[in-house]
Amino acid sequence: MSGPYETVIGLEVHAQLRTRTKMFCGCSTAFGAAPNTQTCPVCQGHPGSLPVINRRAIEFGIRTALALGCRINLANRFARKHYYYPDMPKNYQISQYEEPLAEHGTLEVAGAAGARVIGIQRLHLEEDVGKLVHEGELATARSSQVDYNRAGVPLMEIVSRPDLRSPEDAGAYLRALRAIVVYLGVCDGNMEEGSLRCDANVSVRIAGTDVLGTKIEIKNLNSFRHVQHALEYEVKRQAQALDSGERLVQETRLWDPDRARTVSMRSKEFAHDYRYFPEPDLPPLELDPAEVERIRAALPELPAAKRGRFVATHGLTPYEADLLCQGRGLADYFEAAVRESGKPKVVANWVLNELLRELPADDDAAVAACPISPARLAGLLALIEDGTISGKIAKDVFEKMFRTGEDARTIVDREGLTQVADAGELGTVVDQILAQNPKVVEDWRGGKKAALGFLVGQVMKATQGKANPALVNSLLGEKLPKV
Amino acid sequence: MLAALSIEALGARFRDGSATPSAATEAYLARIAALDPKVRAYTAVTRDAALAQAAEADARFRAGTPRGPLDGVPIALKDVLCTRGIATTCGSRILEAYVPPYDATVYERLRAAGSVLLGKLNMDEFAMGSSTENSAFFTTRNPWDLGRVPGGSSGGSAAAVSADMAAATFGTDTGGSIRQPAAFCGNVGLKPTYGRVSRYGLIAFASSLDQVGPFTKTVADAALALRVIAGADPMDSTAAPVAVPDYRAALGGDVAGLRIGIPREYFIDGMDPEVERAVRAAVDVLRGLGAKTEEVSLPHTEYGLAAYYLIGPAEASSNLARYDGVKYGLRVPGARDLVEMENRTRAAGFGKEVKRRIMLGTYALSAGYYDAYYGQALRVRTLVARDFHRAFQTVDAIVAPTTPGVAFKVGEKEDPLQMYLNDVFTIPVSLAGLPGVSIPGGFTLAGLPIGLQVIGKAYDESTVLRVAHAYERATDWHTRKPVLS
Numbered sequence: 010m011s012g013p014y015e016t017v018i019g020l021e022v023h024a025q026l027r028t029r030t031k032m033f034c035g036c037s038t039a040f041g042a043a044p045n046t047q048t049c050p051v052c053q054g055h056p057g058s059l060p061v062i063n064r065r066a067i068e069f070g071i072r073t074a075l076a077l078g079c080r081i082n083l084a085n086r087f088a089r090k091h092y093y094y095p096d097m098p099k100n101y102q103i104s105q106y107e108e109p110l111a112e113h114g115t116l117e118v119a120g121a122a123g124a125r126v127i128g129i130q131r132l133h134l135e136e137d138v139g140k141l142v143h144e145g146e147l148a149t150a151r152s153s154q155v156d157y158n159r160a161g162v163p164l165m166e167i168v169s170r171p172d173l174r175s176p177e178d179a180g181a182y183l184r185a186l187r188a189i190v191v192y193l194g195v196c197d198g199n200m201e202e203g204s205l206r207c208d209a210n211v212s213v214r215i216a217g218t219d220v221l222g223t224k225i226e227i228k229n230l231n232s233f234r235h236v237q238h239a240l241e242y243e244v245k246r247q248a249q250a251l252d253s254g255e256r257l258v259q260e261t262r263l264w265d266p267d268r269a270r271t272v273s274m275r276s277k278e279f280a281h282d283y284r285y286f287p288e289p290d291l292p293p294l295e296l297d298p299a300e301v302e303r304i305r306a307a308l309p310e311l312p313a314a315k316r317g318r319f320v321a322t323h324g325l326t327p328y329e330a331d332l333l334c335q336g337r338g339l340a341d342y343f344e345a346a347v348r349e350s351g352k353p354k355v356v357a358n359w360v361l362n363e364l365l366r367e368l369p370a371d372d373d374a375a376v377a378a379c380p381i382s383p384a385r386l387a388g389l390l391a392l393i394e395d396g397t398i399s400g401k402i403a404k405d406v407f408e409k410m411f412r413t414g415e416d417a418r419t420i421v422d423r424e425g426l427t428q429v430a431d432a433g434e435l436g437t438v439v440d441q442i443l444a445q446n447p448k449v450v451e452d453w454r455g456g457k458k459a460a461l462g463f464l465v466g467q468v469m470k471a472t473q474g475k476a477n478p479a480l481v482n483s484l485l486g487e488k489l490p491k492v
Numbered sequence: 493m494l495a496a497l498s499i500e501a502l503g504a505r506f507r508d509g510s511a512t513p514s515a516a517t518e519a520y521l522a523r524i525a526a527l528d529p530k531v532r533a534y535t536a537v538t539r540d541a542a543l544a545q546a547a548e549a550d551a552r553f554r555a556g557t558p559r560g561p562l563d564g565v566p567i568a569l570k571d572v573l574c575t576r577g578i579a580t581t582c583g584s585r586i587l588e589a590y591v592p593p594y595d596a597t598v599y600e601r602l603r604a605a606g607s608v609l610l611g612k613l614n615m616d617e618f619a620m621g622s623s624t625e626n627s628a629f630f631t632t633r634n635p636w637d638l639g640r641v642p643g644g645s646s647g648g649s650a651a652a653v654s655a656d657m658a659a660a661t662f663g664t665d666t667g668g669s670i671r672q673p674a675a676f677c678g679n680v681g682l683k684p685t686y687g688r689v690s691r692y693g694l695i696a697f698a699s700s701l702d703q704v705g706p707f708t709k710t711v712a713d714a715a716l717a718l719r720v721i722a723g724a725d726p727m728d729s730t731a732a733p734v735a736v737p738d739y740r741a742a743l744g745g746d747v748a749g750l751r752i753g754i755p756r757e758y759f760i761d762g763m764d765p766e767v768e769r770a771v772r773a774a775v776d777v778l779r780g781l782g783a784k785t786e787e788v789s790l791p792h793t794e795y796g797l798a799a800y801y802l803i804g805p806a807e808a809s810s811n812l813a814r815y816d817g818v819k820y821g822l823r824v825p826g827a828r829d830l831v832e833m834e835n836r837t838r839a840a841g842f843g844k845e846v847k848r849r850i851m852l853g854t855y856a857l858s859a860g861y862y863d864a865y866y867g868q869a870l871r872v873r874t875l876v877a878r879d880f881h882r883a884f885q886t887v888d889a890i891v892a893p894t895t896p897g898v899a900f901k902v903g904e905k906e907d908p909l910q911m912y913l914n915d916v917f918t919i920p921v922s923l924a925g926l927p928g929v930s931i932p933g934g935f936t937l938a939g940l941p942i943g944l945q946v947i948g949k950a951y952d953e954s955t956v957l958r959v960a961h962a963y964e965r966a967t968d969w970h971t972r973k974p975v976l977s
Contacts (some may be wrong), residue, residue: 050594054814056587056695057574057596059728089810091857095830099893100813153830157817284857289699289807291729 014251015216016244018173019130022186023138024165024196026069031161033060033103033135038163042201044142048190054098054160059290064086066134066163067110067294069195071304074111074132074167074312076189081111083296084308087134094282095155096313104135104166106285107294116169116189117313118181119331126168127182144263165195171210171221176240178466179452180233183207187398188312191237192361200232207236212257213247222247223257227271229264239264243271280490315340323353332361338373342383349387351369352394359386363407377474380414389417402426402474429476432484435468438476439484442467443492450492494519495656496973498712499565501716502659506553507675513549513564516659517608520566524657527976533642533652535571537611538578542566545608549872552606561716561740570649570663571612572619573704574693575599578609582695583617583627583645585630585695592820596693597728598662598704598721603722604649610658610878613648615781619669619697620813621645622914623905624814625943631902634676637975638941640899643673643914646707650677652976653707653888660717666698667800668895668918670705671930675894675943678932680960681707682714683918685950686925687732689718690725698807699730702921710962710970711931715739718953733950742954743961748782753887757793757915763896770934770942771893777966778891778959790879793913795872797912801867802856803923808846809853809856815841833972848908877924886948888958894930894943908974917945927953931960932969941969 031038034051049059051053074081088106114129139160142149152155154284167186173179187205190196196253197204207230217235230236243262250257261280262271295412306348312334319340333343339360346356362387368375381389389407392398396404398421409420421427442464443450493503493688494516519772521539528534549564555567555843558564574592581587582701595603603609603957618625623630624647632647634640635655642651646663652674653661663670665683669966674681682705689704706717724733754775780784817823817837827833842850856865883890895914905911921928926947944963948956963972 053819055574055592055594055820056580056582056590056591056814057693058594059692061727061729091810091813091836092683092814093813095816095818098814098819100816101810282859284807284810284854284859284862286810286862289730290696349790354812485917 012213014213014248016175017171017212017214017221018176018179019171019210020173020179020182021208021210022167022169022183024073024167024190024198025204026066026163026165026195026252027197028063028065028069030063030065032063032066032134033161038042044154045158047158047448048160052098052442053157059105062291062294063163065381067296068304069163069193070132070134070165071111071296071301072193073167073190073195074114075305075308076193077100077116077300079111079114079129079132079165079192081296081301083298083301084293085110085296086293087291088281088285090135090285090287091137092283094096094138095153096141096160097141098157098160098470100170102135102138103135103178103288109133117187118178118185121135125172125178125358126317127172130170132165132167135164135166136160137164146214148197169266176237176244176353178464179209179236179240183233183236185312188335188371188450191373192309192312204256209240211240211243211247213244213251220308222373223259224258225259226261227264228261228274235264238266238269242269246271273429296360304347309337315384323347324358325353325357329357329361332365332370334355336373336376338376339370342376342379345383345471349384350390352390353391356386359390359407363404367411380411380412385410385416392417396428396477397421398426399474399478403445408433426475430478435476436473438468438482438483439488442471443488453489461489464489495523496734497659498710499561499659499708499716500710500948502565503561505561505709506511506549506558509553511913512553513546513566513608514543516564517546517566517902518640520656520658522611523655523895527657529635531635531651531655531657532630532640533585533613533648533655533657534611534613534631535570535581535629536579538609540962541578542608542610545603549606557951559604559606560719561721562602564608565606565659566608566610566611568613568652568658568829569599569683570646570661572615572664572694572695572697572775573599573662575609575612578612580612581629581693582619583615583624583629584841584843584846585628586815586822586837588628588822591607592693594693594767597690597725598693601721602662613661613663614647614654615648615663615859616645617646618695618808619664619666619702619848620808620845620849622668622672622911623900623902624648625902626669628843633902634899636678637899640901640940641676643676643812643899645669646681647673648676649707650730651680651690652681653677653709653810655976659709660713662704662717662721663706663707664702666693666701667701667922668915669951670707671894671918671943671945672914674707674930675945676899676941676973678935678941678943679707680711680931680970681705681859682715682718682929682953683768683927683956684718684722684953685927686922687730688734688927688951689721690723690724690728690731690952692731693725696807696811698804699811700807700975701804703790711929712740712743714929715743715961716795717956731789732896732951737954739954739957742958745958745972746776746782747959747962750783750889751887752783752785752956752959753788753881753883753890754785755790755793755892755930757790758879758892761840763893764898764936767893767895767897767942771891771944774944774963775891777963779964781962783959785891786882788890790876790920792862792872792875792879793916793920794807796876796923797916798875799869799872800923801852801912802865802917802918803873804855805849805867806856806869807853807858809850812842812846812850817841838977845908850892868916873923876920880924881921888948889955890947891959892945894945898936898940898942901954921945926950927956929956931961931964932967932972933963934969934973
């Protein structure tokens with residue numbers, strides 16, 4: 010992008026809440042059921058049906074709002090947002106408009122240039138729409154069917170202030186927000202399945218000015234990659250347009266990931282008039298301040314606080330702490346293993362280098378189901394610590410523990426992996442290796458110090474890695490000059 | 493004749509064994525068969541289901557285990573209340589073939605109380621109208637004069653009770669749709685406090701105003717019917733958790749010392765002088781019974797109508813958006829794409845008045861107009877409610893005419909504004925969310941019923957019914973029956 014422009018981005022994130030039932034009726038929210046089997050008169054918009062607020066969804070919203078430092082509106086209300094689309098049974102969506110659940114929060118986002126605080130404008134609750142299934146391509150489909158299973162699933166919309174200054178910023182914000190909703194247990198954070206969706210508002214302006222440029226909204230950003238790519242494309246497109254003297258028009262554009270570009274969807278003149286008005290079927294929602302405080306008291310430690318604590322009390326680097334805090338399950342795993350072993354640095358190394366080879370860092374369920382419990386990891390580390398096995402052998406043992414679900418001791422005993430630390434026994438092996446490799450010994454004598462490493466390797470190989478490396482080194486150092 | 497009896501009298505006969513629910517149901521079905529071709533109150537008669545329900549009630553009485561005052565009582569519902577497996581049309585082509593998969597809470601409660609459903613009743617399409625002339629199917633006739641309308645929108649419900657084609661019926665009132673037809677047909681029509689009765693299963697017209705209530709032959713019957721349908725409902729967040737008293741037990745006390753307000757603004761130029769005379773005479777009757785009557789002022793009355801015709805249509809434009817041919821009801825075939833299908837379905841499915849209100853409401857909610865129209869109407873609504881609140885500082889109930897005139901002729905009021913003026917005395921009460929009842933308050937020289945409206949404080953249906961009951965005992969208007977051969 011050419012020099013004088015500054016990018017301004019704001020994100021609207023929709024998070025599906027992990028409640029068991031829908032926002033305004035008792036139907037299940039479970040994913041993947043046969044079409045229209047999780048529906049009732051309410052979520053199908055039958056004549057005469059009425060919405061009833063899911064208190065659990067409100068609690069989830071409050072939990073998130075508090076984690077983002079928002080001000081909770083103790084009196085808030087729902088509103089109807091009108092537009093015609095067949096995936097929306099009532100042709101209006103029950104959402105919140107003038108009186109959202111919460112406003113004025115912040116989210117600290119780690120960026121290349123250090124941490125930045127991004128403003129949260131508002132957080133509100135609404136209902137999801139159903140899904141259209143087209144017979145073939147939309148343009149030529151012979152028919153389309155509607156599945157209302159998703160209609161009425163609770164959604165939380167979190168709108169940032171236009172505080173993001175680059176596509177990277179936007180990506181970092183989205184990751185941080187995702188980590189929080191997953192930590193709080195209110196959303197599973199799965200962008201591919203649509204549990205987390207993102208629309209972006211982006212404009213460019215001459216750097217140093219306060220006036221915002223023409224705002225373009227981009228929809229259909231259903232992965233972290235798409236968000237970043239679409240924004241990069243759009244920033245470039247807008248800058249080029251301005252460079253060539255074009256005037257941008259306020260519009261909504263759609264990200265086409267296959268062609269890697271945004272395409273115009275509708276301009277401002279065709280923008281919907283949503284005709285919002287207060288939902289008369291639901292009385293204003295009055296929240297009990299004591300209830301809000303109870304939710305606040307029960308908030309878990311959030312990623313930012315946890316990262317700081319890991320650095321301060323466990324002596325980790327910020328980078329290590331960041332990686333370990335990607336998922337609440339992983340962070341808990343780490344701390345449990347530290348409690349068992351008392352060696353945070355070593356545990357961190359093993360978790361980051363070995364455990365994350367086996368499972369995704371942010372998959373709490375996989376971490377919880379990990380065949381190597383924190384206590385067993387500590388048991389393995391203890392075997393290294395007391396010299397029973399070498400670090401190298403330990404890696405193999407770790408892998409076997411993961412595959413078989415056995416503890417370290419069982420595997421080491423059965424497979425005879427105990428380290429050889431007997432100077433007499435090892436001395437014999439060393440003598441044999443020296444005798445078998447006169448050429449290498451010659452090289453060493455000639456000043457080629459790397460030859461020592463080769464000999465160590467040969468000894469380790471002869472002992473199937475069970476030799477104590479320190480002892481091998483000292484034996485070689487002692488015997489070599491005498492050959 | 494069983495069909496002429498009140499709920500109370502019918503219940504007494506069931507208990508003493510001199511009649512059975514089946515006999516009563518047969519009597520009503522026979523009467524419907526004989527008279528409804530003229531009156532046209534019913535959109536559907538559920539004969540077989542009714543006889544089956546009646547047989548079950550018979551068994552309960554035989555076993556000595558009746559469920560309560562409505563057990564075995566033949567009733568009917570305005571076709572705006574959802575009945576599982578029974579078509580519920582809302583008087584509209586767009587729902588002509590719609591069969592709800594669930595029962596309205598009101599019907600669920602009536603069924604649980606043992607009452608027998610005779611069928612569904614005609615109405616103005618989507619409850620928009622004051623004469624049933626807006627029904628997509630046919631116009632119901634006033635049993636007192638078949639050339640006249642029964643009022644609306646619950647015209648079928650009112651006509652059925654007056655013609656003894658049901659012991660009681662249930663309608664809905666948004667701006668007067670229970671009270672006005674009750675006045676026109678000369679029976680008791682009670683609109684409870686907004687929030688008193690669940691709206692679950694009531695096909696919405698204007699959600700912040702709609703309320704279900706009974707049409708009955710006597711005030712005592714209204715008390716019995718209200719008790720069955722009233723009370724909080726987990727399916728309706730606007731149905732308030734306010735305790736439901738024994739309304740019947742609250743009747744019979746005298747009204748001596750009760751303070752009754754007569755609103756100055758409810759006697760206007762152009763109203764039928766016979767109506768004004770009857771209402772003033774009714775006030776004298778109440779004074780004669782010992783009530784203290786005084787004039788009160790409800791200064792914002794004249795703005796109520798305008799506010800109502802913004803709020804009602806605004807909510808209706810939203811509530812009726814769901815009828816698009818996608819999910820249920822009418823779908824006009826042959827369209828090339830979705831938008832054309834929706835447009836053609838709505839064009840064919842909705843009648844003139846419904847379209848008029850959808851357009852009015854859509855406009856009132858549009859960006860740039862919201863505050864001037866919908867917002868302003870809400871502010872007027874607050875002022876109207878405040879008028880009543882102030883008046884109820886000094887009086888216990890308010891007595892007024894239900895309508896400015898009596899039943900008009902079919903086809904007489906072609907101008908929608910003339911039609912809207914019918915509701916000028918009922919709308920403010922609806923805007924304020926208060927309970928109101930219309931009871932027989934006399935007859936014109938030509939023999940047409942005149943309605944007397946009693947209005948009360950929020951959730952104080954007991955006082956409303958007590959005043960109405962005292963007046964009813966002192967008069968005999970309610971004993972008159974239309975002559976229908």
